[in-house]
Amino acid sequence: MLSCRTVWFISGSVAEPQVASVAEPLLLNAVRGDDVERPPVWLMRQAGRYPSFRERSENVDLVVEISLQPWKVFKPDGVILFSDILTPLSGMNIPFDIVKGKGPVIFDPLQTADDVGQVREFVPQESVPYVGEALTILRKEVDNKAAVLGFVGAPFTLASYVVEGGSSKHFSKIKRLAFSQPKVLHALLQKFTTSMIKYIRYQADSGAQAVQIFDSWATELSPVDFEEFSLPYLKQIVDAVKETHPDLPLILYASGSGGLLERLALTGVDVVSLDWTVDMAEGRRRLGPNIAVQGNVDPGVLFGSKEFITSRINDTVRKAGRGKHILNLGHGIVVGTPEENVAHFFEVAKDIRY
Ligand SMILES: Cc1c2[nH]c(c1CCC(=O)O)Cc1[nH]c(c(CCC(=O)O)c1C)Cc1[nH]c(c(CCC(=O)O)c1C)Cc1[nH]c(c(CCC(=O)O)c1C)C2
Numbered sequence: 001m002l003s004c005r006t007v008w009f010i011s012g013s014v015a016e017p018q019v020a021s022v023a024e025p026l027l028l029n030a031v032r033g034d035d036v037e038r039p040p041v042w043l044m045r046q047a048g049r050y051p052s053f054r055e056r057s058e059n060v061d062l063v064v065e066i067s068l069q070p071w072k073v074f075k076p077d078g079v080i081l082f083s084d085i086l087t088p089l090s091g092m093n094i095p096f097d098i099v100k101g102k103g104p105v106i107f108d109p110l111q112t113a114d115d116v117g118q119v120r121e122f123v124p125q126e127s128v129p130y131v132g133e134a135l136t137i138l139r140k141e142v143d144n145k146a147a148v149l150g151f152v153g154a155p156f157t158l159a160s161y162v163v164e165g166g167s168s169k170h171f172s173k174i175k176r177l178a179f180s181q182p183k184v185l186h187a188l189l190q191k192f193t194t195s196m197i198k199y200i201r202y203q204a205d206s207g208a209q210a211v212q213i214f215d216s217w218a219t220e221l222s223p224v225d226f227e228e229f230s231l232p233y234l235k236q237i238v239d240a241v242k243e244t245h246p247d248l249p250l251i252l253y254a255s256g257s258g259g260l261l262e263r264l265a266l267t268g269v270d271v272v273s274l275d276w277t278v279d280m281a282e283g284r285r286r287l288g289p290n291i292a293v294q295g296n297v298d299p300g301v302l303f304g305s306k307e308f309i310t311s312r313i314n315d316t317v318r319k320a321g322r323g324k325h326i327l328n329l330g331h332g333i334v335v336g337t338p339e340e341n342v343a344h345f346f347e348v349a350k351d352i353r354y
Contacts, residue, residue, distance in 0.1 A: 025147035027077045027326060028209060031249045031270055031292045039317055039325040041349035042078030042146070043342070044332035045070055053098040057083050063134040068141060074346040078149050078210075078326070079142050081135060081203075085153030085214050086161060088199055091127025092191070093120040094162050102166070109165035109173070113181075116188045122195035124202035132206035139207030150208030152199050154215035154254075155192035155237075156230040159185065171220045178229055185229065193233040197240045200248075204241075210249040213237065213269070219256030226260055231267065238268040251294060255331055261286045275330035280319035292324035299329045302337045302345060309341060310348050322354045 027040035056062050066082040086104050089096045095107045110116055124131065131150075138148045153161075161167075163174040163185075177185045200211045218230050238250055252264055253273040264272050265287050272291055274283045276298035284293055301312045317327060327349050333342065 023144070025077060025144055025209065027147040028249065030324060030326060031210070033292070033324050036323060037354060038350070038352040039320065039327040040077030040147075041327040041346065042076035042080070042149070043070065043074075043329055043345075044080060052100075053084070057087060058128075058130055060130045060133045060137070063130060064137050064141070067134065067138055071142060071146065074343065075350075076146060076346065078147050079138060080149040080151065080212070081131070081138065081208070083131060083151070085151065085158065085216075087128060087131070088122050088124070088152075088195060089158075089162065091120070091124070092122050092195060093118055096161075104161055104166050106162050106165045110162050110188065111173075111177075113184045113187070116184055116191070119188065119191050121191060122198060124199050132202060135203060135207040139209070147209040148207055149210050149212060149251075150200070150203030150206075151212040151214060152196045152203075153192075154213050154218065154230065154252075155189040155196065155233040156221070157215050157217045158192045158196075159188050160217045160220070162188075171217065178225065182228075189229065189233050193236050197237055200237065200241050200250075201244055204245050204248045208248075210251060210271075211241075212251040212253055212273070215252065215254040215257075218254040218260060223260060223263060226263055231263055234267040234269075242268070249292075251326075253294075258283075265291055271326065273328065273330075277330070280316050281321075284320060292326065293320055294326040294328050296328070296330040297345075299331050299334045299337070302329075302333065302341045304341075306341070306344050309344055313345065313348050313352070317352055327352075 026036055030036045030040050056066060063082050067079060070076055071079045084098065086096055096104060098104050135148060135150060142148055160171060160174045163177055164171065203211055213234065215230060215234065218226055221230060234252065241248060241250060249270040251271040251273055252267055252269040254260065254264060255275040256277065257264060258278040261278070261283060270292060271294050272287055273294040274280065274296035276296050278296060280293070280296055287293060297312050297316050301309055313327070
């Protein structure tokens with residue numbers, strides 16, 4: 001679980017390679033199953049030398065600047081918004097902060113039905129206007145040379161933070177709630193679901209061309225509990241978004257969830273992001289031919305030799321087969337990853353031809 005727990009400083013800048021303007025980003029073509037010449041590639045990453053996370057992520061200029069850093073240096077096929085899955089919480093009356101070295105802190109963790117009753121439904125236009133503004137600017141800046149990606153947290157993963165009060169090891173508080181007062185947890189999950197439907201639509205209307213849903217802690221649920229506390233809500237989100245935005249690709253990311261792949265496919269998402277604990281060919285088979293796959297190189301591979309990185313990329317692309325594959329790591333970049341290896345990853349990836 002490292003993408004956002006990791007901080008990656010991008011130093012300097014590299015001359016921008018010329019990229020021909022295309023009608024539609026390669027990433028969208030690949031997701032739709034068009035005949036593409038290579039898999040699109042992007043990575044989750046980074047932070048910068050800036051003030052606190054919330055300050056960075058709630059200021060339009062900084063959000064745009066930080067979001068564009070990897071784009072300027074590596075020209076990936078996807079440019080993800082700099083934000084966090086917890087960003088909507090303050091707009092839902094759940095005060096929080098992200099503390100350096102500690103991660104997210106929820107000031108008053110939710111415990112009771114009353115607490116859940118106090119949670120306000122999210123109105124993105126009012127609470128996080130900077131997200132929409134940043135996406136609109138990003139879309140213009142990137143100009144279809146890559147896909148602009150928005151993202152949200154899945155209801156169960158958001159609930160785990162607000163019930164646990166932050167990151168957790170054993171998830172005992174949310175499990176206590178799930179297994180002793182399931183109705184209270186369901187009420188909270190429904191509030192997050194309704195809010196995330198609005199948030200995804202808002203991101204799409206502002207400029208996001210695909211939205212990734214992070215269910216980072218689904219891995220903590222046994223399959224039977226995933227079916228009760230996560231799957232129905234994910235499905236509700238996908239169904240509702242598809243009604244208003246039928247062409248918006250939805251990517252589901254649930255690291256450590258190799259045991260859940262068939263169930264993840266039932267959500268109706270367009271893409272499932274695999275981590276490196278699943279063999280790419282096996283994952284592909286288990287998800288079926290209609291779902292595109294993303295991933296799944298071990299982020300640790302980027303600490304290896306250039307030859308090793310090249311061979312793992314080739315292996316992953318071969319196992320994924322032609323089309324419907326977005327090349328990526330199985331999770332975000334790890335702190336201390338040599339920047340030249342990241343550059344090498346992109347060079348090799350962009351030279352691939354099916
Ligand atoms: C860079 C960063 C982020 N969030 C946090 C950081 C580090 C703190 C900092 O820079 O000050 C705190 C931050 N935010 C969160 C954490 C995780 C804490 C934990 O382990 O529970 C931390 C340290 C919560 C969070 N946040 C996110 C997830 C889902 C992905 C995953 O599973 O890793 C989760 C679980 C998503 C996220 N978070 C972030 C992005 C943007 C990616 C990019 O710009 O490339 C994304 C996609 C950005």
